[in-house]
Structures are given as structure tokens and as C-alpha cells.
Amino acid sequence: LAALPRRVQRRTIVAAAADYFWKVKAVGALTSLALATVPVKRRDGSRQSIERLKEGMRRGWSVLMFPEGSRSKAGTIGRFKQGAAYVCLDTHSAALPIYLEGAHELMPKGAPMPKQGEVLVRFGPPIKPRPTDDYASFTLRMEEAILELAGAPERRQAG
Numbered sequence: 001l002a003a004l005p006r007r008v009q010r011r012t013i014v015a016a017a018a019d020y021f022w023k024v025k026a027v028g029a030l031t032s033l034a035l036a037t038v039p040v041k042r043r044d045g046s047r048q049s050i051e052r053l054k055e056g057m058r059r060g061w062s063v064l065m066f067p068e069g070s071r072s073k074a075g076t077i078g079r080f081k082q083g084a085a086y087v088c089l090d091t092h093s094a095a096l097p098i099y100l101e102g103a104h105e106l107m108p109k110g111a112p113m114p115k116q117g118e119v120l121v122r123f124g125p126p127i128k129p130r131p132t133d134d135y136a137s138f139t140l141r142m143e144e145a146i147l148e149l150a151g152a153p154e155r156r157q158a159g
Contacts, residue, residue, distance in 0.1 A: 001035065001064070003098075003121035012062040015040045015053055015083075017070070040083075042069050050086050057091040067142060075104030077143075077150060085138040089129050095142050097124035099149035122149045 001009050018039035022028030031037045038056070040049040053063050065087070067080040088095050099122040107114035124145045129138060 003123075008062060011060060012036065012064055013038050013053070013056050015049075015063060015065040017042055018049070019043075046083065050083055053083075053087050054091050057087060057093055063087055067139070067146075071104070071107075071109040073109050075108065077147060077152065080139050080143045080146075082135045082139045084142060085133075085135040088127075089133060089135060089138055092129060094126035094128045095138075095145075096126050097142060097145035097149060098122070099124075099146055101150070124149050 001012060001014070004012065014035050014037045016031060016035075016037035016039060018028075018041045021031045021037060022039050028037075028039065038049075038052060040046065040053070053065070057063055065084045067084040068078045069081045069083070070078075072078050084095060087093070101120040101122065102117065103119050105115075106117045106119060127138075127141050127145055133141070
């Protein structure tokens with residue numbers, strides 16, 4: 001969020017894994033207050049969560065999502081899920097690809113708190129929905145854009 005312009009930060013909600021951030025209600029509440037997170041169920045109930053995000057978009061909010069649904073153990077880029085495509089296509093909104101270099105080193109999967117350090121944030125050009133896009137093709141376009149920003153045009157396997 002810190003890499004976004006202030007005016008965008010103030011109107012951005014962050015999709016956060018309900019089963020991770022809201023295991024402890026106090027942590028979920030603190031996360032919501034500090035980062036404007038919205039709990040997203042990654043399994044049962046994910047449709048309702050996606051609908052909430054789409055409603056936020058319709059009201060003029062930006063939504064920050066991590067389309068893999070989880071961090072990989074090895075820090076590699078995994079397959080994208082289609083949730084971000086549902087939000088973008090159903091609201092006729094563009095996706096802004098963002099790659100975070102160094103984030104895995106500061107907070108690998110399983111770490112309770114991030115370490116102090118620097119993360120390089122790379123932004124790609126917006127990906128606008130095409131009339132021919134379906135959820136799978138839009139998801140693939142987002143995935144390819146992130147891989148390009150990462151300097152890895154070949155598919156990486158989730159770790």
C-alpha cells in the first residue's frame with residue numbers, strides 16, 4: 001500500500017485470507033483497522049467474499065488482491081486463481097499488475113511477523129478487459145504480466 005499514491009491508498013481495500021488473518025478475532029480486527037482488509041474465504045463461502053469485493057469496486061474503491069490465494073513456501077510464483085478475474089470482469093475494471101520483489105525474504109510462509117527490510121515494488125501497465133475475455137483468459141493475462149514484471153517469462157512452479 002505504501003507504494004501507491006496517497007489518494008489511491010485511502011480508497012483501497014485489501015483482500016485478506018479469512019482463515020489466516022481472522023483465526024484470532026483481535027488480529028483480524030487490528031488487520032482491518034491498520035490495512036483496511038476485508039476477510040476473503042478461500043474455500044467455502046468464497047463466492048460471497050468475491051461479491052463483497054465487487055460491491056466495493058462498484059462503490060469506487062480499489063481492491064488489492066494476491067491472485068495466488070497464498071504465499072508459496074519457496075517464494076516462487078504459483079498458479080493464479082480466478083477470483084481477481086471475477087472482480088475485474090464482472091465490474092468492467094482493469095487490473096494493475098504489481099510485483100513485490102524481496103517480500104518472501106521478509107515474510108516467508110509461516111512467519112508470524114515480517115522482518116524489517118526493503119521490498120522493490122514493480123508496477124505494470126493496466127490490463128483492461130477485452131470483449132473476448134473469459135475468467136480463465138483474463139487470469140492468464142494477469143499471470144503473464146506478473147511473470148514479466150518478475151523477469152521470469154517462463155512458468156514458475158508453486159513451492
